[in-house]
Amino acid sequence: MLKYFISNKLPAGHPLTYLFLAFITMVGLSYINFMPGFVNALAGNIGFNEAEAGQIVALNGYGGLIGSTIAIFLVRRIQWQPAMFLFLVLLSAIDLSTIWLSELSVSTTGSSNYTLMLGWRFLAGTFGGLSLGIGFAVLARLNNPDRAFGTLLFIQFSIGSIVMYFLPELEAQLSAYAVFYVMAAFVLMSLAILPFLPALSLKYSTSNQPISDHTASFSGTSHNALLLMLAIITYQIAASAIWAYVGLIGLGANISNDDVSMYIATTGLLGVLGAMLPVISGNRYGRLYWIMAGIGMSMVSAIMLSASQLTPLLYVIAMSLLFFSWPAIQSYLLAVTAEQDTSGKLSTIAAVVSSIGLASGPLIASGFLNSENFSLMLYVCIAIFVLSFILLLKPVQAQEQERSIKLPAQYPS
Template identity: 90%
Template sequence: MLKHFISNKLPAGHPLTYLFLAFITMAGLSYINFMPGLVNALAGNIGLNEAEAGQIVALNGYGGLIGSTIAIFLVRRIQWQPAMFLFLVLLAAIDLSTVWVSKLSASTSGVSNYTLMLGWRFLAGTFGGLSLGIGFAVLARLNNPDRAFGTLLFIQFSIGSIVMYFLPELEAQLNAYAVFYVMAAFVVLSLAFLPFLPALSLKHSTSNQPISGRTASVPSTSHNALLLMLAIITYQIAASAIWAYVGLIGLGANISNDDVSVYIATTGLLGLLGAMLPVINGNRYGRLYWIIAGVAMSVTSAIILSASQLTPLFYVIAMSLLFFSWPAIQSYLLAAAAEQDPSGKLSTIAAVVSSIGLASGPLIASGLLSEKSFSLMLYVCAAIFVLSFILLRKPVQTQEKEHSMRQPAQSPS
């Protein structure tokens, strides 16, 4: 049955190809986009404490890491569409059955709700990571990597804002597990998009693959690649640590739960503008200055949130700064990885290290909490943002210089 994809597939360069593939890639670990809602649900009516909620989310992310790592070795040996179909079907089944597993564990002798949820969400993360890793490799094969990863981040922040806005109402209408129903719905929608995508081959290098038309503009040096991967992981650690607990930070500042959801949803819309920077700008004016500005915004956000007397106004300002800068920085760094290795393998590795960062952020944050105080965690996040910039400066500068050297040769005579 999987062989009978409809014949009317989209061209590789069609805008809907970027949109559908980005959505499918997002769906693998969709919870990342509305992580505060998931943490709030786990630490609320589902009955876990704040540290346990963060650890479950972290283990979900480490499952994503395992899956993305496996994908590195699979992408050039498989037909990606049937494999993606299988992984998404399994992920949807696990997301839907999470409600049953949680309720079963609560009533099973000798097995705690927390312990069984750890294992079940790790399994979900594994299949989500497999689909995410494959999706990253295919995105890297599209004509314009800046646009591809910018579209991915645009969708992620769109979904995050929409879900955070409607999640309180969904929980009121359904139950505390509404967030898992939402995750399963995104996977099912991805399955509907999958047959429309072109049959891009991942088994050969881009030089033998005329679809992309790109060539490596920057020599793939292991040193710059390593620095770039470390920059991605460190930035993701700091950003996801704040993202996981930003809802509880608001509640700790005596902001109501409904207001916190609305503030996160509305400020998250600024992430759409940040994600649009690479989509509109591409790499025409370089990436480094955008990244410098984005890191400065991220550091400022962490410092503002650490204030002892956090007001709603400063809460909104801090989230606005982070949500605008995060997607822009990540899409530029992912595009830099895709440009450094057009075969797509480095992009899949980038998906793995990104998963490490996204999973480690909530775990590290949970260990830095003291009596519901978030100040230490936020100061550490600010320092990690600075470290990320130190790591990324050289590889991005190298690409900037290479582009400037190639520019006269590309100008029409």
């Protein structure tokens, strides 16, 4: 392993390449991994109300959408590492300056400036989305898309659990703005490991053949690809809506803040197991049944959280179901996307629609809150989970059938 660091570049197939690239991709919108802590901080000592907190998170996500959309047109025209370095530097500067601007606003006006926070977090999301979109395209170019996106989800849920566990202590030691220090620290770590990644070209497929515009765009305009993108966005809307408010749901059930953070952190570790599922199994047993089971678990999670008498046990079980199923479903769907288009362009589009879902979830959820009652919001999430399942059924079935036809040809008796 040492020789790779001495030569300064890892091979494309090395496990550390998957790990480092997944980490850097995650960092673009890292707040998503500990969104309940972000929302709790904004709606707590930083001084915004619950609806404003959800809207700030949503604007951060819509900035990510803009950035990821721009990345679609950049990925085949740029050297990805210098571009990634620039966007990450700008992102870290904005994360750190958010703290200064908010504290300045409080000191001069006596309260946090809602409009200023909206605009500044939108800008942070834009640069984060640019790096995220580029990262998705590079991940799709690696040899094993199931492993690549499974590793990404593994990183996301590992980081989410760790941050949620330590965030209350960090807030006690630093300030209510500790979550912004955490985001900036992750960006700085990404800048440190970026030079070790291989200089993969985004102008060529994994077979080293140039990608024609026709090939690159065919899957992106097909009927199945459209259904797949809609399935990704709807599932992300429902899951992120619950994720954004799961901390406040716990607090509303009279669970203490420290216990809520601990429960989210510990159950979030099941997300690591869910993310490892596609890494371990790959596509050897197909993806459809795993996805069906995962969406069923997500629906049961929302039903349990909507219980009128939410106990700590129900709360923990509900989060366990969601956190295990969410990364498995997303990594399988992203692997389906990567197989539909080897250019990586459709994967970047998937990053965009995923950003739409992640940004829209908290915003939609905030519109269904009623005097801190989360039941209506959770019922809407259940309906959206059902819609996502209906949308993904045809494209995943089609790819399973296509793969079953190809395998005998690839491995003749």
